[in-house]
Amino acid sequence: MGLPLVLLLLLPALLPARCCEPPAGSAGAVRALSARLLGLAGDPARDPDPAVYLALRLALEHDPRLERRYLERLQDTFQHAYGRSAAEPPHTGRLALYLLGLQATCPPLSPHRSLVTWLKYYLEEDWTGSQQRGHPVTSYYQYGLGVLALCVHRKRVRDEVVRRLLTAQHHGRLGHGGNTVDTEAVVALAFTCLERRRLVGSGLAAKLRLAAHEASRNMAKTQGPDGVIGNIYSTPWALQVFLATGECQTEPAFGQAMAALLENLEAFGTAATMAQVLPVLHGHSYLDIAAMHCGEEPDTLTPLDMEPLPEVPGNKTVQLVVECPLPWCYDLRLYDRLVPVPATASLLDVLQAAAALEPREFRFHTQDTPQGPFLTQVLGLEARQEKRNYWQILSAPNTPLQMGIADYRPQDGATVILRLSEW
Ligand code: B12
Structure with missing residues (x-):
């Protein structure tokens, strides 16, 4: 039989704390x-x-x-x-x-x-x-x-x-x-x-x-x-x-x-x-x-600047797709275009480049947050907090990205989907 639950819950309190620190x-x-x-x-x-x-x-x-x-x-x-x-x-x-x-x-x-x-x-x-x-x-x-x-x-x-x-x-x-x-x-x-x-x-x-x-x-x-x-x-x-x-x-x-x-x-x-x-x-x-233990605090940390991203010469092309699978959208695929950008471009750069392409079809808005720019509006469609809609960012065919538009740098030939979703 396993340890009784009470013992299991008490066990951590009885053991030394050292092993909880990183190596x-x-x-x-x-x-x-x-x-x-x-x-x-x-x-x-x-x-x-x-x-x-x-x-x-x-x-x-x-x-x-x-x-x-x-x-x-x-x-x-x-x-x-x-x-x-x-x-x-x-x-x-x-x-x-x-x-x-x-x-x-x-x-x-x-x-x-x-x-x-x-x-x-x-x-x-x-x-x-x-x-x-x-x-x-x-x-x-x-x-x-x-x-x-x-x-x-x-x-x-x-x-x-x-x-x-x-x-x-x-x-x-x-x-x-x-x-x-x-x-x-x-x-x-x-x-x-x-x-x-x-x-x-x-x-x-x-x-x-x-x-x-x-x-x-x-x-x-x-x-x-x-x-x-x-x-x-x-x-x-x-x-x-x-x-x-x-x-x-x-x-x-x-x-x-x-x-x-x-x-x-x-x-x-x-x-x-x-x-x-x-x-x-x-x-x-x-x-x-x-x-908090408020004793002497070692005044030993000095600020370090972030290293700039390495320069990569040349260009890349990213396929930008906008989808609205919600019932009130007139069409599922609202936008689909290849966008040429510099090799180091972030997804935000891709969106800006798409907005500058002729004819001017692509528009978007962001809101600044501590996590970076949060995509709030695409092609005039606003994701509404009260309706729990948001513009989800995915790598085709269906993988949600684990970072925001300013941090994600798509590879050459990648397809990125902006999908109006519910959460
Ligand atoms: C709730 C939540 C959401 C909600 C926010 C709506 C709401 N009204 O709450 C929804 C579902 C919309 C969401 C969306 C996304 N999220 Co989110 N989200 C969270 C969560 C669980 C809590 C955020 C929060 O409330 N913080 C507390 C408040 C006080 O802080 P805040 O700064 O004011 O919070 C606002 C912003 O953070 C913003 N927000 C939420 N997520 C994200 C992600 C990014 C990249 C940005 C710029 C802003 C942003 O919405 C918050 C509420 O208004 C965090 C978890 C975490 N560990 O932080 C993940 C988290 C921040 N999200 C994350 C991600 C990846 C996303 C998406 C990019 C996912 C996607 N593939 O689409 C999208 C953003 C896309 C876009 N439109 O730009 C990651 C960010 C990782 C990173 N590298 O920075 C986290 C850490 C989750 C994780 N473990 O991966 N998210």
Whole structure:
């Protein structure tokens, strides 16, 4: 017979924590990645992103002056951004990340009361949305971040708000676009926080503990032979769960996933992806923000500039296809053309080149996000957040890309499909 469940859940707490850290041999590569993120954080032309600040704070080495300046820029952006109008859609996730950032400062900063109130209000909006439409107004990812941030600040939320997440997890409703790992992980972190910090009654706490355990089991089960869980960008989130629950000490998937990250560090080339991978490379989860050790911090990290992309002479041709399989579209294939571009062109460059081709048939719009430009409109068709439409990017015939339009560089002869999809 296997170990009883109680023992299995207690086991991580009884074992030493050392094996949850990445192998010592990888320290140089991890340090270089931290230094590169620091370089990007020092660029005043980039909007400050609380996830970047969190990654800087959860690192082993620091540049206190740069971190302080970054925090000031964040405060400028966030302190005045809320409370203007309750009519606008909730900003659950961004506000949650900012509040996590304040708690990760040494010593932790108390957010203005109104910000906590706004986050609670956004969560309630999301909760009401999930009752009416079967999903939060934002997403379960942001809803999970909201619960996590309030928990890290020791603020209670109504049991119903938490139960909504439990129900969604039980019914497998956390996913969208095929990959559920990121969202399931954020939700499991929120569960673990609530349970550990005793912010819910003992009955609910036991359920949350089991649910977090189940989430990490699911993640281990979905691990591929290459160690990746979901895809390379969701793997750090799975590792956060193993770290937060202590299962990193017993779960073989942890070491394999960590090895996969270390083998693929070059995939993390944008500030947003670096910010998501660095905490686990330093052995931390967002739960550690609740108990930051504010001692002397080594002032030893210096910013590193990103290496420019190698020049590749010549041109390439990319086939650009626009599809609308939704019932209200008059045609499935709305656009199909070969677009000549320079050899190093990104998909964004391809879209710009297509828009300049005669006759001027192709049009598109993007919206700036911390992840880069998000494609919002193609050929005048807007993907509507309230209808949960989005412009999905695929490599023909049917493989969704794992990166956005500014980061993906199609090969010569590739076919890229922009497909209006539902999530
Ligand atoms: C929810 C989500 C979506 C939703 C967003 C809609 C919504 N209203 O929430 C939908 C389904 C539309 C979506 C689409 C895509 N996504 Co997405 N998404 C996420 C997820 C799970 C959470 C994002 C979030 O809410 N963050 C919290 C808030 C506070 O931060 P935010 O910066 O304000 O979030 C906004 C932007 O991030 C934007 N967004 C979401 N995904 C992406 C992807 C890119 C490339 C960009 C530029 C923006 C963007 O929508 C968010 C909500 O408004 C993340 C997971 C993660 N680990 O980050 C993946 C994630 C960011 N997405 C990813 C990808 C690849 C995509 C797509 C390119 C997939 C595709 N092949 O079409 C498309 C974007 C295409 C486009 N039109 O430009 C990757 C990005 C990896 C990378 N290399 O940067 C992630 C990390 C998932 C993963 N593990 O692969 N996504």
